[in-house]
Amino acid sequence: MAPLRIRNTHRPSCRFLPLLNAVIYNVNAIFHSISLVGRLMDDSDDDYDGFLDAADKLAETVFWTIVEWRVTSPRQKICWSYPGRSPWFLETVLQYWDDLEWIKNFRMTRQTLFEISETLRPFLMRKDTVMRLAVPVEERVAIGVYFLASRSCYHTIALVFQKGTSTVASIVVEVCLAIEHTMLRKEVRISDFSKMTATTSKLGFPHCLEAIDGTHIANTAPKLQGQAYYNRKSFHSVLLQAACDGDSVFFSMLAGHSRVNHDAHVFRSSKLFHRMEDGTLIPGNPIFTYAGVSIPPLILGDGAYPLCKWLMKPYPVPRNDTEKHNNKVFNRTRNIVERAFCRLKARFRRLSVRMEARIENVNSIIASAVVMHNICERKKHAIPEDDSTISINDEQQLREKNDDYNVRAHSERMEAEEVRTAVAEYLFTHVK
Incomplete structure (x- = not known):
């Protein structure tokens, strides 16, 4: 026989504390309903209508006790996002790639991409949350540039950078908009x-x-x-x-x-x-x-x-x-x-x-x-x-x-x- 798996093993009794409190709070009403049912069942007159009223009251008391328990009890958290993935860009690209690999994949050197990232930082910086860390500006710019440099779809780029497909799609649009609004007049102009x-x-x-x-x-x-x-x-x-x-x-x-x-x-x-x-x-x-x-x-x-x-x-x-x-x-x-x-x-x-x-x-x-x-x-x-x-x-x-x-x-x-x-x-x- 397979062993019994207990949810929330770190606090096995916390789930039932609200139920216990609700029962104690309503114990008088429950005992009164039970005793009333018992007296009616022992009554020689067999007051059937009174019995039904007492049974309804008992059922209502138990029902609202359970509802209160379900509302106030801590629920087990459901995972709504994938766990963190391996930071391929941060651990592999930044540490091991030379300029030839950078130009082959991003069409520019690491130094050039970092210069662009500094220009776009005020527009692309995001704050960390309690649920996850924000994607760094350098990685966001790299995703946008890689999108321009390749023929791959969003799903493939998401697999390469180990991000969600919707995340990659939104990052690409944000990066392109930031480049257009902050760098277009500076870079596309008459020079000398x-x-x-x-x-x-x-x-x-x-x-x-x-x-x-x-x-x-x-x-x-x-x-x-x-x-x-x-x-x-x-x-x-x-x-x-x-x-x-x-x-x-x-x-x-x-x-x-x-x-x-x-x-x-x-x-x-x-x-x-x-x-x-x-x-x-x-x-x-x-x-x-x-x-x-x-x-x-x-x-x-x-x-x-x-x-x-x-x-x-x-x-x-x-x-x-x-x-x-x-x-x-x-x-x-x-x-x-x-x-x-x-x-x-x-x-x-x-x-x-x-x-x-x-x-x-x-x-x-x-x-x-x-x-x-x-x-x-x-x-x-x-x-x-x-x-x-x-x-x-x-x-x-x-x-x-x-x-x-x-x-x-x-x-x-x-x-x-x-x-x-x-x-x-x-x-x-x-x-x-």
């Missing part, structure tokens, strides 16, 4: 104009910040207006429009628009467009003069963008050698932005697969990936060779072909044509 134009000058294009383009980030269909996010490549996505310098560092980005918006309309709604129109993006708005034409800082775009005095696009049908040479140098320089998108998606692979995120969180996820990419590029963190599989051809296949956009006022278009002609003549004369 002369340094930015150095790379493009080597490629031959003068006075050029670099290029702007758009790419599609796949995501699950939103519950509302899902058709608006269904692109011509037959999958649901949001548009990421960004401009980068010659070092593949993005200095402007705008994410979240659906495919129903033309690239030019998205561009016109961006801060980059308005600041370039006002001449306030570059301090002092330096001017380069050639053949009597004032050339402002330039950005390169494809045929989907409007031709402006500061936004150059290739000739749709080159008519002479000057225009052909202009298009050749133009495409060679503008390819940098396509390579930047390739590096972004190769480094943070979450952007290269379909995300399963709410549409209101997609912008924060994309923005945080761009911020982390800029930090890694500035710190010269390499991309693991096994993950450098996204080519420019793959990126070009994700782009939708928009019609040539030239809706500008006549005077603005004439001024833009004058600048493009001067640039084409400069390239034909000075650049091979």
Whole structure:
């Protein structure tokens, strides 16, 4: 016979103390009811109605005694959460991994991740409770960065970090929101104009910040207006429009628009467009003069963008050698932005697969990936060779072909044509 298992072995009698107190408190009522029943049963008249009343009173007294015991008695605690798991990140990653392992899994070194953690600490710090210890800020940032760097789902990441799936999902959103709100303006910005134009000058294009383009980030269909996010490549996505310098560092980005918006309309709604129109993006708005034409800082775009005095696009049908040479140098320089998108998606692979995120969180996820990419590029963190599989051809296949956009006022278009002609003549004369 199996031995009897006693619950709450540390205090076996404490469970029955409230019952004993309740019985003592109601003992007079119980004994009175029992004696009354006994007298009625011995009564020769056999008062049946009185017997029923006494029995009801006895049953009611016993019932409320038991209820009082159940309410006041200490109950055995039920385990509502899993017991603590092995702190893999704290015991293995922090103690034994070198920089190569960190870059392979987190796309950055340990020092870089800790610097980011210090920046985000005021927004991600949580207090310990009596039930459990809070997840450290460094581990929370590591979970968010690992989510961006991998193609794994929340459940897999939860197994890797040995956390609950819902915990990982909430941490990812919190980290991405914190990165967007605290680091986006600091990391995605114009740095040094002369340094930015150095790379493009080597490629031959003068006075050029670099290029702007758009790419599609796949995501699950939103519950509302899902058709608006269904692109011509037959999958649901949001548009990421960004401009980068010659070092593949993005200095402007705008994410979240659906495919129903033309690239030019998205561009016109961006801060980059308005600041370039006002001449306030570059301090002092330096001017380069050639053949009597004032050339402002330039950005390169494809045929989907409007031709402006500061936004150059290739000739749709080159008519002479000057225009052909202009298009050749133009495409060679503008390819940098396509390579930047390739590096972004190769480094943070979450952007290269379909995300399963709410549409209101997609912008924060994309923005945080761009911020982390800029930090890694500035710190010269390499991309693991096994993950450098996204080519420019793959990126070009994700782009939708928009019609040539030239809706500008006549005077603005004439001024833009004058600048493009001067640039084409400069390239034909000075650049091979």
